[in-house]
Each structure stands twice: as structure tokens, then as C-alpha cells.
Amino acid sequence: MSTPAVKSDTATARRVTIFGPGLIGGSIALALRSRSPGTKISAWARNEEALHELSSRGLADSVSTDPAAAVEAADLVVLCTPVGSMEGLARSMTPGLSATAVITDAGSVKACVVDQLTPILGENYVGAHPMAGSERAGLGAAREDLFMGASCLVTPSLKSAQSALGKVRGFWQDLGCAVTIMSPVEHDRLVARLSHLPHALAYALINLVIDTLPEGSQQLAGGSFRDATRVAASNPELWTGILTSNGPEVAAALREMSKLLKAMATAIGDENPDSLLDFLKRARHHRNELSLPASERAA
Amino acid sequence: MSTPAVKSDTATARRVTIFGPGLIGGSIALALRSRSPGTKISAWARNEEALHELSSRGLADSVSTDPAAAVEAADLVVLCTPVGSMEGLARSMTPGLSATAVITDAGSVKACVVDQLTPILGENYVGAHPMAGSERAGLGAAREDLFMGASCLVTPSLKSAQSALGKVRGFWQDLGCAVTIMSPVEHDRLVARLSHLPHALAYALINLVIDTLPEGSQQLAGGSFRDATRVAASNPELWTGILTSNGPEVAAALREMSKLLKAMATAIGDENPDSLLDFLKRARHHRNELSLPASERAA
Numbered sequence: 001m002s003t004p005a006v007k008s009d010t011a012t013a014r015r016v017t018i019f020g021p022g023l024i025g026g027s028i029a030l031a032l033r034s035r036s037p038g039t040k041i042s043a044w045a046r047n048e049e050a051l052h053e054l055s056s057r058g059l060a061d062s063v064s065t066d067p068a069a070a071v072e073a074a075d076l077v078v079l080c081t082p083v084g085s086m087e088g089l090a091r092s093m094t095p096g097l098s099a100t101a102v103i104t105d106a107g108s109v110k111a112c113v114v115d116q117l118t119p120i121l122g123e124n125y126v127g128a129h130p131m132a133g134s135e136r137a138g139l140g141a142a143r144e145d146l147f148m149g150a151s152c153l154v155t156p157s158l159k160s161a162q163s164a165l166g167k168v169r170g171f172w173q174d175l176g177c178a179v180t181i182m183s184p185v186e187h188d189r190l191v192a193r194l195s196h197l198p199h200a201l202a203y204a205l206i207n208l209v210i211d212t213l214p215e216g217s218q219q220l221a222g223g224s225f226r227d228a229t230r231v232a233a234s235n236p237e238l239w240t241g242i243l244t245s246n247g248p249e250v251a252a253a254l255r256e257m258s259k260l261l262k263a264m265a266t267a268i269g270d271e272n273p274d275s276l277l278d279f280l281k282r283a284r285h286h287r288n289e290l291s292l293p294a295s296e297r298a299a
Numbered sequence: 300m301s302t303p304a305v306k307s308d309t310a311t312a313r314r315v316t317i318f319g320p321g322l323i324g325g326s327i328a329l330a331l332r333s334r335s336p337g338t339k340i341s342a343w344a345r346n347e348e349a350l351h352e353l354s355s356r357g358l359a360d361s362v363s364t365d366p367a368a369a370v371e372a373a374d375l376v377v378l379c380t381p382v383g384s385m386e387g388l389a390r391s392m393t394p395g396l397s398a399t400a401v402i403t404d405a406g407s408v409k410a411c412v413v414d415q416l417t418p419i420l421g422e423n424y425v426g427a428h429p430m431a432g433s434e435r436a437g438l439g440a441a442r443e444d445l446f447m448g449a450s451c452l453v454t455p456s457l458k459s460a461q462s463a464l465g466k467v468r469g470f471w472q473d474l475g476c477a478v479t480i481m482s483p484v485e486h487d488r489l490v491a492r493l494s495h496l497p498h499a500l501a502y503a504l505i506n507l508v509i510d511t512l513p514e515g516s517q518q519l520a521g522g523s524f525r526d527a528t529r530v531a532a533s534n535p536e537l538w539t540g541i542l543t544s545n546g547p548e549v550a551a552a553l554r555e556m557s558k559l560l561k562a563m564a565t566a567i568g569d570e571n572p573d574s575l576l577d578f579l580k581r582a583r584h585h586r587n588e589l590s591l592p593a594s595e596r597a598a
Contacts, residue, residue, distance in 0.1 A: 194508060231526070236580040265553035
């Protein structure tokens with residue numbers, strides 16, 4: 001992880017094209033309307049209905065189901081579709097793309113996306129992952145403030161131009177994100193543990209409880225179980241895609257966690273309260289650090 | 300789990316003695332003041348300061364550091380101290396206890412507590428576990444509405460009198476809890492999975508991230524990680540006690556979870572998206588059921 005001296009181009013793009021007006025794409029449109037009223041918004045979706053909904057809410061100035069038409073005159077293009085669709089869309093949009101248009105995306109895995117898009121989009125492409133979301137999906141769940149204070153990991157390829165990196169960084173910052181720059185591989189290792197693992201734990205925990213307790217028991221759950229399983233309500237198709245796209249890192253993180261839980265079971269069974277107490281104290285210390293504003297954290 | 304036909308005695312006790320005016324004990328005092336203004340409150344704590352704070356906030360009519368004095372004239376006694384201290388307190392209070400006083404507790408493990416207290420307190424003792432709490436502790440975190448809508452698991456022993464069960468059930472219901480009656484052993488198996496496991500996962504997840512990622516990475520975490528680790532800020536001494544008191548069940552739950560995570564890692568590595576998708580769909584279905592009000596759930 002590093003923060004190279006990239007000039008941040010905070011002058012907002014004059015025309016932004018959003019691919020996929022769902023939770024993320026819709027929230028980008030809402031945030032642009034609020035924070036950058038001069039920006040023209042184009043939008044692409046696979047089906048007309050989604051585009052109609054966006055237009056009727058005043059969130060797009062032009063819409064198209066044709067990728068090349070949607071990116072015409074765009075200064076900045078942002079792909080907010082599932083990661084599996086991005087390569088095809090990148091190929092289809094190129095005929096309409098200007099030579100200076102910069103492209104970013106909001107996919108939650110990066111190495112495979114950057115590997116797929118860089119040969120097509122070259123130095124003008126800089127991947128990103130805004131770490132904002134919700135277990136809800138779709139335009140109906142979009143929020144103007146979704147990105148306020150959220151981390152956005154920006155992952156240039158070895159080919160990305162410094163000017164494109166500056167523009168992409170400025171775009172996400174203008175939406176309210178705190179940007180950190182890292183390589184796509186570092187990103188995938190990190191989010192496997194910070195995002196994909198918590199999701200996998202939520203899915204596993206609720207299924208375990210359903211499978212091992214009398215029917216209806218889960219309704220007796222308190223806040224810790226409800227919090228720990230909240231994201232298990234996330235879209236299963238989307239998350240199957242995310243977990244498998246980042247497969248090796250997610251599997252490694254799951255195996256590390258599996259090993260750690262077995263060690264905890266042994267520590268509890270050994271009646272070794274001191275080592276367990278140390279483990280819990282360390283966790284509380286780290287969790288409390290996480291709750292502090294940046295200015296109050298230990299360096 | 301069963302709900303026998305117990306007459307619920309909702310006539311509130313005239314004098315309640317609270318042992319341990321922390322988060323739970325303090326919230327009971329606040330709720331009694333608000334919902335049952337005629338009830339006299341006595342309180343016991345190991346140190347005078349805690350009692351002084353309670354009195355100065357108008358939350359106790361009499362206080363004592365002597366267990367036997369604290370329970371004098373009490374209709375109902377509720378132990379809200381750490382589970383390890385309850386046996387000693389039960390012994391110390393008996394000289395002051397009236398023959399008709401009913402005793403309950405708020406400990407989060409039940410088999411060991413019920414086994415310890417029943418020989419001392421006999422048919423008048425009925426254990427309970429209000430599943431309400433917070434990662435914060437102490438009287439400062441107490442809330443009048445802590446029990447509103449919370450589950451309370453009431454765990455009579457084989458010796459508990461039906462009349463005592465009715466009174467204890469009524470007491471927790473009057474505080475706003477939804478009461479379910481089950482055996483202490485059923486309780487421990489259930490909470491190992493619904494409460495202790497989510498806590499153990501939170502502790503494990505944050506330590507894993509700290510140990511395997513570059514320093515400062517956890518600050519990049521989004522909502523899923525923050526939610527999944529929230530309860531890792533809970534009191535380490537208290538939770539070491541809880542996890543070890545319910546050791547065999549917690550260790551079993553951790554081993555089940557460990558096995559399930561390994562199976563997920565294999566499913567992801569096998570590139571078997573169908574089995575993973577089914578797993579995630581099932582989890583979402585169950586999590587959505589959990590969010591529904593009782594009236595809208597599948598029977």
C-alpha cells in the first residue's frame with residue numbers, strides 16, 4: 001500500500017457515463033447531481049426499463065442500451081455492472097470512446113478485472129473499488145451520501161497513465177471517498193479479509209444455526225447474531241461472482257479463519273483462560289482503534 | 300424448547316433487589332422506575348461508589364454492600380453480576396432472604412449457574428438470560444429500553460416451583476422482554492451458536508486481519524467488517540468468563556464453524572459456483588426471515 005505523489009485532478013469531468021444504474025451507479029448519479037450540478041450524465045443499462053427509471057428521476061441527461069453510443073463525448077466512464085460483464089462492455093464501448101476519455105470501474109475484485117480491461121482500454125483505464133454498499137441492491141437502494149467517508153481503493157495497472165490516475169482519484173474523492181492507491185493484487189488480498197471474509201462468515205453462521213438448532217431458534221437471537229449475519233441478505237448471484245472471482249485469496253482467508261477457530265476451540269477446551277483473555281484483549285484494543293477518528297489513532 | 304402453560308404473574312413485585320448495578324442491573328432499575336413506579340428498589344454492589352452513583356441518580360431506595368441486608372423484605376431478587384460470583388452471593392444472601400422471595404439471574408450461561416444455585420436457593424430460584432446487551436458496559440451504558448422486544452430465555456431447574464416460574468416470567472415480561480422457557484442445557488447449546496459464536500467470530504476476525512495484513516489496513520474496512528467485529532469491543536474479562544463457562548458447547552460450535560469454512564474454501568477452489576450459490580441463497584432466505592416481524596414469518 002502506498003500513496004504516490006499523484007496530482008489529484010479535482011476539476012470534475014464535464015460528461016460522465018455510468019454503466020449499470022443500480023445501487024452503486026445510481027448513488028454516483030445522485031452524488032454527481034448534488035455535488036457537481038454542471039456534470040452531464042449518460043447512462044447505459046442492458047434493459048430500457050432501468051434507463052427509463054433513471055431518466056424519469058432526472059438522474060441522466062442521455063441514456064442508451066448501446067455501449068458505444070453511451071460513451072460518446074464522455075470524459076469519464078465508470079463501470080458499475082457485475083465484474084463478469086465488464087470485459088464484454090469494454091470491447092463494445094471502444095468504437096465510441098474518445099482518445100482522452102478515462103475509464104474506471106467499481107468492481108469489488110481487481111486483479112482479474114484489471115488483467116481483462118487493460119489490454120482493451122490501455123493507459124486510460126484505472127480500476128477502483130469504492131468500499132461502500134449495502135445488503136440491499138438496485139436503484140431503489142441508491143443514496144446520495146453512499147460514498148461520504150467511505151474508503152475507495154484505486155488500483156492502477158502497470159500501464160495506467162499518471163494523468164488518468166489523477167483523474168480517477170479526483171472523481172472518487174469528489175464523490176466523498178477517502179482514496180488509497182495500491183496494486184490490484186494487494187487489493188484482492190486485502191478485501192478477501194476485510195470484506196469477502198465477513199460476508200462468507202455471515203452466510204456460514206446463519207446456515208450453521210439453521211442446520212444445528214431447533215426450528216425457529218434463530219428468532220431468539222440478539223444483536224450480536226443480527227449484526228454478524230446482516231450481510232447474509234446480500235444478493236447471492238452477485239456474491240457468488242465476487243467470492244469465486246477472488247477465489248484463491250478468499251479460500252486462503254477462509255482456511256486461515258478455520259484454523260484460528262479450531263485453535264480457539266482448543267484454548268477454551270484446555271481451560272487456558274489466560275491465553276484466551278489475551279486474545280480477547282488484543283481484539284478489543286484493535287476494535288476500539290477502528291472506532292476512533294483518524295486524528296486520535298495511534299500512529 | 301417449549302412454552303408450558305404457566306400462569307404469568309404480572310403483578311409487579313413490591314420490592315426488587317438488584318445485585319450488580321452495571322449495564323443489565325442499571326437498565327432493570329431504569330425500566331422499573333419508568334414502567335413500575337410503585338416498586339421499591341434495593342441494590343447490592345461490591346463497592347460503595349457504584350451504589351452511590353445509583354442512589355444519586357434516584358435509581359435505588361436502599362443500598363448495601365452486605366448481601367443479606369440487601370435482600371431484606373425483597374419479593375424478587377435478580378443477580379446481574381458475573382456468573383463466577385453468583386454462587387458466593389447466593390450463599391451470603393440466604394440469612395436475609397424471606398421464605399417467599401423469588402430469585403432470578405441474568406447470567407448468559409445457564410447449566411453451570413443453575414447447578415450451583417439450585418442446591419442453595421431451591422424451588423424459589425428460576426434462572427434467566429435476557430438477550431439484550433451492548434459492547435459497552437457499566438451503569439453509564441444502561442438504558443431504560445434495553446429489554447424492549449428482546450428475547451429472554453427463562454430456564455427453570457427440575458426443582459423450580461411453578462409459582463416462582465410464573466413470577467420470574469412476569470418480571471422479565473414486565474421489563475419488555477419476549478420470554479421463552481427451556482431447560483438450562485438447551486439454553487447453553489442455543490446461545491453457544493446464537494450469541495457466543497458470533498462474539499468469538501468477531502474476536503477472531505479482527506485479530507486475523509491485524510495479524511495478516513499490512514499495518515493500518517483495517518482502517519480501510521467498510522460496513523461489513525465493522526458490523527462483523529462490533530462486539531469485539533466487549534469486555535474481555537466478562538467474555539473470557541462466558542466462553543469458558545459454556546466451554547464444551549462453545550468449543551463444539553467453533554469446530555462446526557471451522558469445518559464449514561473449510562468446506563466453503565473447497566467449494567470456492569473447486570469452482571463449483573452452483574453449490575456455493577445454493578448455500579448463499581439459503582442464507583439469504585433465512586436472514587430475510589429473521590428480519591420479518593413474527594406475524595409475517597413462514598410458520
